Amino acid sequence: MADLGLMSVFTQVTPERVSSWLQLYQVGEFTSLLPISGGVQNSNYFLETSSGSWVLTLFESLDVADVQVYLDLMQRLHAAGMPVPLPCPQIDGRLFSSLVSKPAALVQRCHGKSLEEVDVKAVSQVGKCLATLHGLMQDWPGPMNPRGRAWRLATARQVIPRLRSDDVDLISWALQEDLSLPWQDLPVGGIHADLFRDNMLWQEGHISAVLDFYVAGRDAWAYDLAVCIHDWCRFVDGRLDVSRASALLKAYHAVRPLKDAEFEAWPSLLVVSALRFYLSRCFAFVQHVDEKNVLRKDPEEFRLVLNCMRANEWHESTYSLQNLIN
Numbered sequence: 001m002a003d004l005g006l007m008s009v010f011t012q013v014t015p016e017r018v019s020s021w022l023q024l025y026q027v028g029e030f031t032s033l034l035p036i037s038g039g040v041q042n043s044n045y046f047l048e049t050s051s052g053s054w055v056l057t058l059f060e061s062l063d064v065a066d067v068q069v070y071l072d073l074m075q076r077l078h079a080a081g082m083p084v085p086l087p088c089p090q091i092d093g094r095l096f097s098s099l100v101s102k103p104a105a106l107v108q109r110c111h112g113k114s115l116e117e118v119d120v121k122a123v124s125q126v127g128k129c130l131a132t133l134h135g136l137m138q139d140w141p142g143p144m145n146p147r148g149r150a151w152r153l154a155t156a157r158q159v160i161p162r163l164r165s166d167d168v169d170l171i172s173w174a175l176q177e178d179l180s181l182p183w184q185d186l187p188v189g190g191i192h193a194d195l196f197r198d199n200m201l202w203q204e205g206h207i208s209a210v211l212d213f214y215v216a217g218r219d220a221w222a223y224d225l226a227v228c229i230h231d232w233c234r235f236v237d238g239r240l241d242v243s244r245a246s247a248l249l250k251a252y253h254a255v256r257p258l259k260d261a262e263f264e265a266w267p268s269l270l271v272v273s274a275l276r277f278y279l280s281r282c283f284a285f286v287q288h289v290d291e292k293n294v295l296r297k298d299p300e301e302f303r304l305v306l307n308c309m310r311a312n313e314w315h316e317s318t319y320s321l322q323n324l325i326n
Contacts, residue, residue, distance in 0.1 A: 009035040011043040011058045013100055018047065018056065021099050024090040025106060027051050042214065043102075046109065053109040054088065058102040062214065067103045069142050070213050071095040073190070074107070080136050082129075083209050085110050110209035112201030120247040123232050125207055127251030130195060130228055133210070134221045134256055137190025145193060145217035147276050149178055159282040167282075170306050174275040177268045183220060185261040191224035192216055196231040222262040225252060226273035230305060238304030246324045253325050266321040271309055278302035 019030035028050030036044040036055070043058040059067050072095070077084040085107040087095045096105040115122060145151075156175060160168050192199075193215045201209040233245040252258075262269075281299035 009037075009043045009045070010060050011100055011102055013043075013045070013056075013058070017100060018045075021097075021104070022049065024092075024097055025088060026091055027054065027088065027106070047106070054106050055085065055109050056104065056106055057214075058099060058104045059096075059214070060102065062103065064096075064103050066143060067096055067105065070216065071105055073137070073140060073142065073213055073216065076140075077133070077136060077210075077213075082133065082136065083110070083207055084213070085209060085211065110201055110211070112203040112208035114198050114200060115202055116197075118197065118232055118244065120243055121205070122202075123244045123248040124251040126195070126200070126228060126232055127248040127253075128255055129200075129207055129210065130192070130225065131252040131255035133192060134189055134224070137216075140190035140218070142190055143217050145191065145219035145223075146215055147193060147280065148217065148219055149183070152178060152272075152276060152279055155279045155283050159279060159286055162286050163282065167303065170303065170310065171275070171279070173310055174271050174278075174306055177271040178275065181265055181268050181272065182261065186220035186222055186265060187259055187262065188218060188220055190216060191219050191221060193219070193224060193227065195224070195228050220262075220265075220269070221256070222258065222265060223269050223273055225249070226266070226269040227276075229270065230274055230277070230302075234305065238301075238308040240308075240319055242319075242324070245319070249321065249324050258321065258325070263321045267309075267319065270319065271306065274302050274305045274309070278306060 013033070015030065015033050018033055022030055031048040031050060032046075033048075033056075034046040036046060042060050042062075045056040047054040047056045062070070071087045074084050074087055075095075078086045088106040088108065089095055090097060096103050098104065153175065156171050160171060163171070192210070192213060194212060195210070199210065199212045200207060201211065228248065229240075229245055233241050233248055235241055278299055281297050281302065284297070285299070
């Protein structure tokens with residue numbers, strides 16, 4: 001995966017402003033502030049105080065109601081025993097407040113590293129973790145998936161005029177898969193929606209943290225499972241790694257048995273979940289075409305995946321859910 005661009009800090013804050021803002025908390029004295037590269041949605045900093053290590057997030061596009069919903073979710077999952085960073089409350093109990101005119105929150109900094117290389121043992125843990133998350137988020141009263149079908153259709157309309165004809169054909173094919181899916185038949189609940197390797201930390205072979213719930217929403221659980229497969233169970237050329245996919249899916253199925261409708265919809269869900277990330281990466285290039293310092297992830301990764309599936313290289317006998325689980 002190629003990262004084109006440099007940074008994820010859209011809003012600059014000074015140590016002096018942060019030090020003053022920290023008076024709202026009981027976290028000790030300000031020590032240091034370091035911008036975090038790698039994100040594409042919010043501005044993030046590592047923050048050290050005399051009492052500990054934190055991540056400061058300034059929300060660039062979320063409204064205050066959604067910020068509250070997501071921070072409440074993180075509290076709920078942490079309380080349920082999931083390895084999710086705990087938001088730090090202010091002295092008055094609030095979980096966020098304004099910093100340089102943006103909603104801002106402080107959460108615990110978790111220890112561990114993201115995996116560069118993954119094996120069957122690791123993806124089995126991922127499958128179990130995702131199924132457990134889905135169970136805990138079953139009745140979560142959050143928003144519908146902000147990158148759902150309506151977003152995919154709207155974003156496709158925005159990027160298509162800037163793309164080559166073969167890419168337009170690819171998107172049109174994937175959108176037909178989206179429109180033909182019987183979404184109403186699929187089990188729905190809260191989903192993470194972006195459980196890629198960079199949103200999970202590991203220590204000594206075990207998951208130590210699940211990060212970045214800020215695009216979570218309510219949608220089909222099997223869609224979220226397909227999102228996971230794309231990052232954890234593929235070769236760099238876009239082909240499916242059957243061994244890893246089978247291990248992840250079996251571990252998930254052991255915790256939350258998949259339904260008949262999910263088996264039927266699985267091939268199309270793989271297409272639609274790849275389309276979501278292809279579109280978001282294409283849109284980043286359109287949106288930030290003249291901004292050299294903005295991190296933009298290469299759409300080519302998901303163009304390869306979509307082309308593999310369209311060419312039937314992820315053949316039914318290889319990627320059917322039934323065959324992968326049995």
